[in-house]
Amino acid sequence: MPAQQHRPAMPIVFDTSGLRPHENGRTWVDSASGDAVSLQVNDGPPFDASWMSGLAALRKGFARMFADAGCLIEADLVPFGGARAVYQLVKVPMPNAAHGQVFLAIFTLTKSPAYAQLIYQAPERGTTGVRESMLFMRLGTPADWTRPHPYDPELRTKLPFHRGDEPGWDAQFPDHPLSRARRWATHAARSAVVEPSFAALPELGGH
Template sequence: MSAPHPPIAFDTTGFEREGASPVWVDPATGYGVNVAVNEGPPFNAAWMADLATLRRGFAEMFAGRGCIIEADLVPFGGVRAVYQVMKMPHPRNPRGTIFAAVFTLTKATRYAQITAFGAEGNPGDFTGIRETALFAKLGRPDNWILPHPYAPDLKTALPFHRGDDPAFDAQFPDHPLSWVRAQGRRIHQTATVAPELANLPELAGPV
């Protein structure tokens, strides 16, 4: 039996699908992409009407689990999506970090997410490579940890810091944060959304 078609398709060149599951894995890194559909609205509909409100809302919602690095409202496969880049502690390595780039398609009664994910701190990994190299280059600056750009008064489970800046991705192309951002761009450029999802009523706010 063939695997079911996911509601969001993207360029999977170089990926291997895990059987009939909606998960594609990059064999070179072990990082992957997942597609999921859930019932109900994913967050407060009022967030969709104002980008600053949306960014602060996501930063606060995720603060206890990690840290939102980026959030934006973007066109996506003919519809719209909330784009997020986030980080969270690795559940099996206290020094490791999981990174994800997520597109959330926000419909009134259902939402779909496509997530590129990669982890630093898997067994055998040396953690903190990006941070260590940048400390050496920048001289371990006093302003390494920064106020959160979407909520300066917010305390997050993982700090927002200078090493999260996408300007450093080219120096660390194999780091999971660089990888998920690159896959986010690839997904954004190639994604198509199935009509049965795209044609559902919008959650709120301007299209």
């Protein structure tokens, strides 16, 4: 069956409260924070099918995928709206800027022959690096601030894997873009609904 027959207009329905539509109905923007959510549907596999052989393989694959662009913070397989999704939390440098980062929370529905992604983008605005600076001082300039990547200890990433990105700090920095990205991801995983015909498609690698 042609791939386009597997591509419903909205394969994922999610909570858009507080968001305004932007750009062809596939992007929504939070006017208060500037954060954006986009829905994408593409042909072909989203990544190597061998990554689906186990969680360790999946995490290592994504850690390497994002190493040159920034750094993978978290990856997991999660229930998502009647299907299963690969969840990724990533940080990348702010485009065309000397400082700052953008945090991305991504849910990928690993279907065949088309896959869908719901992507939340939370950029740093104003003074950047506040969370990291405050924690670095609060922890007393820790020697273990930067750590080997937990999914691939030998991996070198463009942005460091460090203690400041741990979820335990989010409550102390609720307005930080990383905290916003995690908070949105938690809500999306609980409230999103995958269109039934799309959810019924076979998964990448046959899992």
